[in-house]
Amino acid sequence: MEFPAYLATMPMHAITEIHGEPGLLARFRLEIEAFDEAARDRLTEALDLAADLHRDDRRVREPYLNHLLRVAIRLMHHYQVRDVDVIVAGLLHDAVEDHPAELAGVAPSAAGPDVTSAALAALSDRFGARVARLVAAVTNPAYDPGRDRDEQYREHVAASLEREPWARVIKVSDFTDNGVGVIHTVGPKVTRAATKYRPLVPVFRDLVARPDTPLSPPVKQHILAQLDLAEERFSAILDHPA
DSSP states (O other): OOOOGGGGGSOHHHHHHHHHHHHHHHHHHHHHTTSOHHHHHHHHHHHHHHHHHTTTOEETTEEHHHHHHHHHHHHHHTSOOOOHHHHHHHHTTTHHHHOHHHHHTSOGGGOOTTHHHHHHHHHHHHHOHHHHHHHHHTSOOOOOTTSOHHHHHHHHHHHHHHHOHHHHHHHHHHHHHHHGGGGGOOTTHHHHHHHHHTTHHHHHHHHHHSTTSOSOHHHHHHHHHHHHHHHHHHHHHHTSOO
16 A cells, blocks of 8 residues: 655544554554664564554454554654653553453463453563553553542542653553544544543643653643643533534
C-alpha cells in the first residue's frame, strides 16, 4: 500500500480513518527513523509483542493496536520523547492489564492472584525493570466491587502518577487518545467515556504543569490545550445532549 508523502504530518485520527492500521504502522516506522538501530530494534520488538497480545482485541470500530500506535506516535511526535523505555512502555501500557496470563506464559485457566506480578516480571525480563515499573504505574488495580469503579480509577491515576513523572507522560497520551478522541467513538460508549474521563481533566492539568514532569514548556502548553479541547467535548456530550 502506498501512502502520501504528507503522512508524517497527518493527524493520527485522520490516518486511522483513511488508511487504518497499515497507515498507523507506516507512520510509526517514519517516527522511529530518528532513533539508532538498537533503539529501532527494541521499539519494533515491543510493537510486535503488543500486536501479538492484542491481536484479537477491538476498540469499537478498529483493532486495539491502533490505540497503542497512536499513544506511541503521540509520545514521539507531539511530546518529542526520545526515551526508548517510555515509548516501549507506551506501546505495552495495556499488556499487563488486558493479557497478564499470556504475558506471564500461563494458561488463563491456571492464572492465580499473582498473575499480574508474574506478567510484570516477564516484562522486566524482556525489556528491563524500568519499563515494567512504568507499565505497572498505568495498570489498573483490582477494584473493590462495593465502591464506584470510576472513582477508584481516578484515585489510582492520581496516586500512581504522583510517584512516576514519566508515567504521567504515557498516561496523558493515553488520556488524549481516549478523551480528545471521544468524538471518534460511537454508541453508548460516548457518554460512558465522557463521564469516566471528564473528572480527570483538572488532575492532568495539575500533573502536566508540575516542574518535575519531564517535558518542554511548548509541549506542556500543547498538552494543556488538548486538555481544554477534551473538556469542550465532554461538555458538549454531557451538558448539552441532543
